[in-house]
Amino acid sequence: LLADLICVGNxxxxxxxxxxxxxxxxxxxxxxxxxxxxxxxxxxxxGSIKSALNRALEESDLVIVTGGLGPTDxxxxxxxxxxxxxxxxxxxxxxxxxxxQIFLARGFAMPQNNLxxxxxxxxxxxLENKRGTAPGLLINHHEKIIVLLPGPPHEMQLIFDxxxxxxxxxxxxxxxxxxxxxxxxxxxESALEEKIKKIGxxxxxxxxxxxxxxxxxxxxxxxxxxxxxxxxxxxIEQKIREIIGDxxxxxxxxxxxxxxAELLVSHNLTxxxxxxxxxxxxxxxxxxxxGSSRYYKGGLVAYSRSAKQNLLGVDKEILExxxxxxxSTAQAMAEQARLLLLADFGIGITGIAGPESDASQSPxxxxxxxxxxxxxxxxxxxxxxGGRRVIKERAAQYALAMLRKALIETVREVQK
Amino acid sequence: LLADLICVGNxxxxxxxxxxxxxxxxxxxxxxxxxxxxxxxxxxxxGSIKSALNRALEESDLVIVTGGLGPTDxxxxxxxxxxxxxxxxxxxxxxxxxxxQIFLARGFAMPQNNLxxxxxxxxxxxLENKRGTAPGLLINHHEKIIVLLPGPPHEMQLIFDxxxxxxxxxxxxxxxxxxxxxxxxxxxESALEEKIKKIGxxxxxxxxxxxxxxxxxxxxxxxxxxxxxxxxxxxIEQKIREIIGDxxxxxxxxxxxxxxAELLVSHNLTxxxxxxxxxxxxxxxxxxxxGSSRYYKGGLVAYSRSAKQNLLGVDKEILExxxxxxxSTAQAMAEQARLLLLADFGIGITGIAGPESDASQSPxxxxxxxxxxxxxxxxxxxxxxGGRRVIKERAAQYALAMLRKALIETVREVQK
Numbered sequence: 001l002l003a004d005l006i007c008v009g010n011x012x013x014x015x016x017x018x019x020x021x022x023x024x025x026x027x028x029x030x031x032x033x034x035x036x037x038x039x040x041x042x043x044x045x046x047g048s049i050k051s052a053l054n055r056a057l058e059e060s061d062l063v064i065v066t067g068g069l070g071p072t073d074x075x076x077x078x079x080x081x082x083x084x085x086x087x088x089x090x091x092x093x094x095x096x097x098x099x100x101q102i103f104l105a106r107g108f109a110m111p112q113n114n115l116x117x118x119x120x121x122x123x124x125x126x127l128e129n130k131r132g133t134a135p136g137l138l139i140n141h142h143e144k145i146i147v148l149l150p151g152p153p154h155e156m157q158l159i160f161d162x163x164x165x166x167x168x169x170x171x172x173x174x175x176x177x178x179x180x181x182x183x184x185x186x187x188x189e190s191a192l193e194e195k196i197k198k199i200g201x202x203x204x205x206x207x208x209x210x211x212x213x214x215x216x217x218x219x220x221x222x223x224x225x226x227x228x229x230x231x232x233x234x235x236i237e238q239k240i241r242e243i244i245g246d247x248x249x250x251x252x253x254x255x256x257x258x259x260x261a262e263l264l265v266s267h268n269l270t271x272x273x274x275x276x277x278x279x280x281x282x283x284x285x286x287x288x289x290x291g292s293s294r295y296y297k298g299g300l301v302a303y304s305r306s307a308k309q310n311l312l313g314v315d316k317e318i319l320e321x322x323x324x325x326x327x328s329t330a331q332a333m334a335e336q337a338r339l340l341l342l343a344d345f346g347i348g349i350t351g352i353a354g355p356e357s358d359a360s361q362s363p364x365x366x367x368x369x370x371x372x373x374x375x376x377x378x379x380x381x382x383x384x385x386g387g388r389r390v391i392k393e394r395a396a397q398y399a400l401a402m403l404r405k406a407l408i409e410t411v412r413e414v415q416k
Numbered sequence: 417l418l419a420d421l422i423c424v425g426n427x428x429x430x431x432x433x434x435x436x437x438x439x440x441x442x443x444x445x446x447x448x449x450x451x452x453x454x455x456x457x458x459x460x461x462x463g464s465i466k467s468a469l470n471r472a473l474e475e476s477d478l479v480i481v482t483g484g485l486g487p488t489d490x491x492x493x494x495x496x497x498x499x500x501x502x503x504x505x506x507x508x509x510x511x512x513x514x515x516x517q518i519f520l521a522r523g524f525a526m527p528q529n530n531l532x533x534x535x536x537x538x539x540x541x542x543l544e545n546k547r548g549t550a551p552g553l554l555i556n557h558h559e560k561i562i563v564l565l566p567g568p569p570h571e572m573q574l575i576f577d578x579x580x581x582x583x584x585x586x587x588x589x590x591x592x593x594x595x596x597x598x599x600x601x602x603x604x605e606s607a608l609e610e611k612i613k614k615i616g617x618x619x620x621x622x623x624x625x626x627x628x629x630x631x632x633x634x635x636x637x638x639x640x641x642x643x644x645x646x647x648x649x650x651x652i653e654q655k656i657r658e659i660i661g662d663x664x665x666x667x668x669x670x671x672x673x674x675x676x677a678e679l680l681v682s683h684n685l686t687x688x689x690x691x692x693x694x695x696x697x698x699x700x701x702x703x704x705x706x707g708s709s710r711y712y713k714g715g716l717v718a719y720s721r722s723a724k725q726n727l728l729g730v731d732k733e734i735l736e737x738x739x740x741x742x743x744s745t746a747q748a749m750a751e752q753a754r755l756l757l758l759a760d761f762g763i764g765i766t767g768i769a770g771p772e773s774d775a776s777q778s779p780x781x782x783x784x785x786x787x788x789x790x791x792x793x794x795x796x797x798x799x800x801x802g803g804r805r806v807i808k809e810r811a812a813q814y815a816l817a818m819l820r821k822a823l824i825e826t827v828r829e830v831q832k
Contacts, residue, residue, distance in 0.1 A: 019438065027431030030429075030432075048453075280700040288695070301689070304709065341723055342722065392703070
């Protein structure tokens with residue numbers, strides 16, 4: 001199976017709206033073992049949509065079209081596909097009733113425009129949209145699968161994951177390549193490869209490594225029908241976990257912040273932060289996760305020296321002797337955060353985010369990260385190259401990885 | 417002039433790397449009045465690149481290709497374009513020397529692979545890359561302009577802004593449509609339109625309104641040669657500023673955080689934050705701006721009740737009487753942040769980010785934002801609908817807008 005993606009919308013061609021649909025669909029298809037041949041953005045007009053569709057259907061077995069299913073005159077995806085396939089548009093009684101209900105619940109009658117959204121292509125399967133008025137459509141036509149999905153990402157993603165992906169996987173059952181990603185932190189690409197090599201020769205071609213910042217995504221490919229593919233992937237995964245289990249924080253869409261949040265919640269532990277150069281980013285990442293108030297007590301962004309000394313209570317002597325960017329300051333920050341907010345763990349981050357250094361003339365990118373645990377305080381020194389945002393992001397990710405390590409150690413200590 | 421965009425790269429088709437180049441180029445071209453016809457992502461192979469190029473050259477006058485200029489065997493953009501145009505590849509002595517210098521500075525000899533990056537298409541203009549080893553190329557061939565740019569966004573963007581855009585603008589000088597965006601905050605789309613209508617009938621067709629969250633982007637189009645277009649835009653802009661000047665915080669790529677930062681720096685004023693439901697996002701936004709340590713003293717993420725009471729020093733009585741999510745708590749947070757961090761201005765944000773409410777049963781999305789100034793404390797109540805991230809983002813943006821207003825008022829007061 002080979003796929004083509006077509007995103008319809010003028011607002012994508014002016015750059016007014018970021019096109020996140022292509023990336024999402026590409027990642028989903030890729031991890032199911034379906035390569036994307038081409039991905040195109042076209043304008044809201046019949047000619048453009050039809051010519052893109054024609055080309056895609058010539059080359060690919062699966063064509064996914066997003067956007068252009070709205071109620072207005074310039075929403076032309078349904079019409080274009082019907083015309084290319086030479087099939088009529090029919091009214092879906094089911095969806096018309098649904099639309100009436102939706103608008104009734106909103107307190108007014110369905111505008112005449114929206115009737116259009118109950119139009120389905122003859123022979124297509126209606127894909128229910130739980131988050132909007134435009135349903136998706138799936139058409140299996142002369143051995144080609146054509147899927148139409150609404151443009152808004154949160155509508156599109158739910159329909160794709162719940163209805164389209166299972167269909168494709170089933171349809172493609174006998175000739176599948178699946179990919180599972182193990183997300184690793186704390187080992188470089190080559191160190192990781194070195195360790196994994198020991199698993200043995202025959203299995204290695206199924207593995208690939210993608211480095212992103214301090215992270216390495218380790219991808220395992222399995223082929224065959226979906227049972228064989230899954231069984232093969234599980235077998236390799238188990239071998240890998242035996243060797244580098246502690247470095248794997250999650251799989252596929254997991255994030256480091258999410259994995260730390262899970263550990264904190266499941267062991268009923270709490271966290272406090274003291275950030276300087278990361279400027280609140282770590283706090284922002286953690287509070288993006290629903291339920292973070294269960295473990296996150298709060299934090300201080302001690303951006304100035306006076307904030308470090310007076311608000312956070314870092315010893316004046318440490319600041320004078322070692323400077324604001326130093327191991328001892330990072331440790332004092334972590335310990336003070338833990339103390340002031342009565343948390344089980346504290347993190348301290350201090351460094352130079354650039355573009356210029358401070359009075360100490362420390363190099364841009366120098367960062368100290370400390371994690372204070374019930375059992376003591378660990379600190380590491382990093383030198384991060386990149387712009388201001390990159391330095392903030394890497395520092396925050398590294399701090400999460402250090403916290404994860406400390407959490408695992410603490411939990412093990414308790415269980416002994 | 418009509419443009420086509422081609423992004424080359426397998427990693428874009430697997431979704432491993434987000435394609436930010438299409439959006440960037442689309443926005444830049446659009447604001448210069450050049451519409452993008454189609455934007456496509458193709459794989460790293462000669463056939464795909466060539467067929468995309470052929471189609472683009474048939475339909476558009478300007479074709480921009482990003483990616484595929486690296487040193488490895490699967491970097492095939494130069495070769496594809498040379499083949500389509502039937503032009504030979506020559507070695508640029510200038511860039512070969514440059515490459516040698518770059519690698520010398522890195523402390524090793526140039527790998528043989530990289531020699532490829534000194535290959536230029538006959539008759540093309542080499543576009544110097546200050547941030548990498550792959551130069552861009554610009555070819556003016558049979559009235560079509562073809563531009564090749566490296567894939568990494570920070571390399572691509574600099575070359576495009578410094579070298580490509582001025583060329584296109586000059587080339588397109590006599591038949592230009594320019595767009596300038598004025599960024600407005602604090603007035604809804606229809607209220608804005610109502611006020612601006614008074615400017616008078618003839619000028620209105622040049623205006624369009626795009627609402628994004630609480631912001632409205634007001635776009636002014638000017639046509640003619642570039643002097644006429646600029647003059648026209650300036651004239652309309654001036655009229656608009658006379659009416660709604662205070663609501664306009666910037667233009668084109670400006671951000672609200674950037675405009676606030678500028679005001680703080682230029683008047684030598686300082687800021688402290690106390691965030692609850694926004695979880696550090698506002699602090700993160702401000703510290704993304706280089707030089708933020710000049711005005712940002714620091715902040716507290718008072719995520720738990722104990723943090724609000726013990727760390728920030730919000731009166732226990734207020735918390736008990738009015739609750740954590742209330743006007744009086746937001747005001748106390750802003751005032752305490754200002755006091756504890758000895759800053760001129762303090763911001764307090766408290767609310768329910770969801771997905772569930774707290775013990776108080778306040779609705780998800782209810783947010784109070786307070787700004788404490790030398791002259792007093794203002795507070796506003798918002799009800800934001802959307803997910804957790806949307807609530808955080810809108811609250812942070814709204815707080816910046818309130819701060820901007822307070823800054824302008826304070827400065828005016830002083831100047832009286």
